[in-house]
């Protein structure tokens with residue numbers, strides 16, 4: 001059985017990607033939808049006609065949930081054509097005063113869980129399989145007031161590039177997706193709503209457009225995808241200019 005797996009499918013970008021998988025990966029027979037909110041996943045399954053969806057309500061930061069995921073893979077032994085490591089969150093605020101558990105939670109989800117899900121899934125992936133890891137423009141320049149978030153997204157981009165090279169001989173590609181702000185639940189979760197001048201003026205790319213672009217770039221095996229001309233330019237200048245020059249503007 002050929003499947004696609006997507007974490008954080010209950011809202012935002014993950015949900016938009018789940019809706020489009022059939023368009024770019026027509027050989028996928030089943031989509032495994034992962035997030036904590038079961039009812040959201042069930043609703044999504046119900047609006048995806050003609051696609052078999054498996055609802056997997058898991059908190060991927062919990063070891064027992066990771067074990068349950070691994071056991072399901074072991075039992076079904078599917079061919080994973082696409083893995084989308086999308087679940088993630090941010091926190092806006094000065095590190096010293098922001099809640100410690102929420103900061104550590106970002107490391108647990110954006111880094112540890114993504115790494116674990118990748119490791120657990122890789123042996124079910126083969127030649128032509130694709131992996132998409134959601135990073136961010138926050139991985140281009142360190143972002144004060146989102147210090148931990150920005151660092152986690154640096155990890156995702158760097159990890160994706162190294163892994164892509166390691167997996168080349170197996171014919172598996174890894175695409176790091178680096179979106180700018182999208183209008184999703186992310187902003188409310190991060191406490192951004194009207195608390196950041198930068199977020200007020202940064203251009204938004206719709207999550208639906210990012211989802212299309214990410215799936216298309218991954219289908220072509222591209223290593224990095226940055227949606228939107230403004231952010232493509234930002235990525236290029238951040239590679240040439242010293243961090244210190246851009247960090248003031250990049251302060252969230």
Ligand SMILES: NC(=O)c1ccc[n+]([C@@H]2O[C@H](COP(=O)([O-])OP(=O)(O)OC[C@H]3O[C@@H](n4cnc5c(N)ncnc54)[C@H](OP(=O)(O)O)[C@@H]3O)[C@@H](O)[C@H]2O)c1
Pocket residue numbers: 007008009010011012013014034035036037038040058059060061086087088089090109134135136137178179180181182183184185186187189
């Ligand atoms: N929106 C932006 O401005 C923006 C910009 C750049 C990058 N990104 C990145 O894009 C990705 C998707 O974010 P989004 O904008 O779509 O935000 P979102 O709407 O808040 O979606 C986050 C998803 O992650 C899931 N999730 C959270 N904790 C989880 C856990 N412990 N276990 C399993 N699933 C969990 C959530 O589902 P449950 O709550 O049901 O578990 C939800 O489906 C994230 O990696 C984010 O960092 C977002």
